[in-house]
Amino acid sequence: MVRGDHVRSIAWQIEQYLKAMLERASNGVIEVQRSALSELFNCAPSQINYVLSTRFTLAHGYVVETRRGGGGYVRIVRINLSAxxxxxxxxxxxxxxxxxxxxxxxxxxxxxxxxxxxxxxxxxxxxxxxxxxxxxxxxxxxxxxxxxxxxxxxxxxxxxx
Amino acid sequence: MVRGDHVRSIAWQIEQYLKAMLERASNGVIEVQRSALSELFNCAPSQINYVLSTRFTLAHGYVVETRRGGGGYVRIVRINLSAxxxxxxxxxxxxxxxxxxxxxxxxxxxxxxxxxxxxxxxxxxxxxxxxxxxxxxxxxxxxxxxxxxxxxxxxxxxxxx
DNA sequence: TCACCTCTGACCATCTTTGACCTTATTGTA
DNA sequence: TACAATAAGGTCAAAGATGGTCAGAGGTGA
Structure with missing residues (x-):
């Protein structure tokens, strides 16, 4: 019940996961698949959209581009301020x-x-x-x-x- | 009042519990869950708010930050008033x-x-x-x-x- | 008894998670 | 080429999970 040992929300975990990926990505861009991510975290696919819309907005410094259909993806781009x-x-x-x-x-x-x-x-x-x-x-x-x-x-x- | 050993209120016990936790915390910050705490002390959840608002105020040298919803928490931060x-x-x-x-x-x-x-x-x-x-x-x-x-x-x- | 704490429960606010249903892109096939 | 099947991702409202507020009841010492 106390301190750092309480379970954070899945949304929070997904956020951390994606930010760690971005950290590793050299160019500030990552691509994931919504379905794969939701399976990895054992949650509903729409949960991913929730995370994106609450934590990866323009104001937060990210642009999210997606594509549906076969070969679809979610691309998260870290905004580069110097541009x-x-x-x-x-x-x-x-x-x-x-x-x-x-x-x-x-x-x-x-x-x-x-x-x-x-x-x-x-x-x-x-x-x-x-x-x-x-x-x-x-x-x-x-x-x-x-x-x-x-x-x-x-x-x-x-x-x- | 003279006696230090009369039966203390639950509020007092919760206060002591939290302060002991803070004592153990290295950086003057602890996080708890309101519901878990109230279960531990077998009281109404709002009792926790009572304790926070009477014993962990700014004037007492504490800041309380909370978050609702899944993964919610109550964070108590001690500030360095003697500074x-x-x-x-x-x-x-x-x-x-x-x-x-x-x-x-x-x-x-x-x-x-x-x-x-x-x-x-x-x-x-x-x-x-x-x-x-x-x-x-x-x-x-x-x-x-x-x-x-x-x-x-x-x-x-x-x-x- | 009065004044002041303490404690509770009913109701509210906010954040998260899910599921049903919708849209779009690709691929296979006639 | 046309079309159906398949494979993504999108939306939104409702349910779930926390914490907040406040008025009033319950205790307790002076």
Whole structure:
């Protein structure tokens, strides 16, 4: 019942598995088969979609491409921040429409993994952008999160130059 | 009261149990499951919440993070309140009332001068706490600033970061 | 008795997991 | 080529698994 020995969700395990695969992949791209993955983790195939849609979104720094039919696959691409045409699309998409807690967490983690934020900055921002902090005081928390992250990016980009 | 050996409440027992666990934990963090804990002590699950909200508050030097759903947990993080008496005082202060833009700027600068925040962290936070960022989305910006700075202090004082 | 803790149960919120049904691509065959 | 069979993957709503809230009942010391 205590500490690290409690069983995490299957979703979490699949997430870890895929991220480890990505880590090993030299080019930041992996391909898996949904059915094979779901068999490996002994779960429903749609569970894989759940994991993808909650943990491998654009905001988290991933693009997922799939193909149906024979020879079908799920391809997960780690976004490369230096490819700035993608970055612009990415920021626009994320920051224009507001961003929820989960997406913000993912985005901040992504910035950290890219070396743009330190671990401590990442922790600070994740807490600041949590519903626990924001939702108390505000109704449109998603919009506020966008404002905050935009100002963070502006500050950092300014510094980098 | 004089006697130390009268029958203690369940709440007290749970408190001791959790604190003993924290003592054993190397980094001041433990994770438990609410349902498992309540079964262990043979009480209602909400009893756990009672213990957490009366004995593991910020003022007591703890932060509680939880997650619902499958694989859910209750995580208790001890923060290092003894680290700095001034921070402690400030924390108490912002727990009560909101603070305006100027006060926030001043406090952030103070933290920077004390070596508690880096220059970059300070810049990030000053921007985030500005009315330019907050006021557009919110009416009670002062209260929100309090929340934000409070979470900043909590993050910094955590033993596991 | 009063004031203040403690404790519970009914009801709520959130995250996960599954299954039934749908869409699309490839392959084999007439 | 047309078509059927087969082999992927997609969607969505409902069920399952946790934890949260709150009002009120239950204890206990002063």
């Amino acid at each position: 700035d045409e993608r970055l612009r699309r990415f920021l626009k998409e994320i920051l224009d429409e507001g961003i929820n807690e989960n997406e913000a967490q993912g985005f901040i983690e992504f910035l950290q993994e890219e070396g743009i934020l330190t671990n401590r900055e990442s922790n600070l921002l994740k807490n600041i952008c949590s519903d626990r902090v924001l939702s108390r005081a505000v109704t449109n928390a998603n919009e506020l999160r966008s404002n905050i992250l935009q100002s963070v990016l502006i500050t950092i980009l300014r510094e980098d130059v | 700095d008496e001034r921070l402690r005082r400030f924390l108490k202060e912002i727990l009560d009332e909101g603070i305006n833009e100027n006060e926030a700027q001043g406090f952030i600068e103070f933290l920077q001068e004390e070596g508690i925040l880096t220059n970059r962290e300070s810049n990030l936070l000053k921007n985030i706490c500005s009315d330019r960022v907050l006021s557009r989305a919110v009416t009670n910006a002062n209260e929100l600033r309090s929340n934000i700075l409070q979470s900043v202090l909590i993050t910094i004082l955590r033993e596991d970061v």
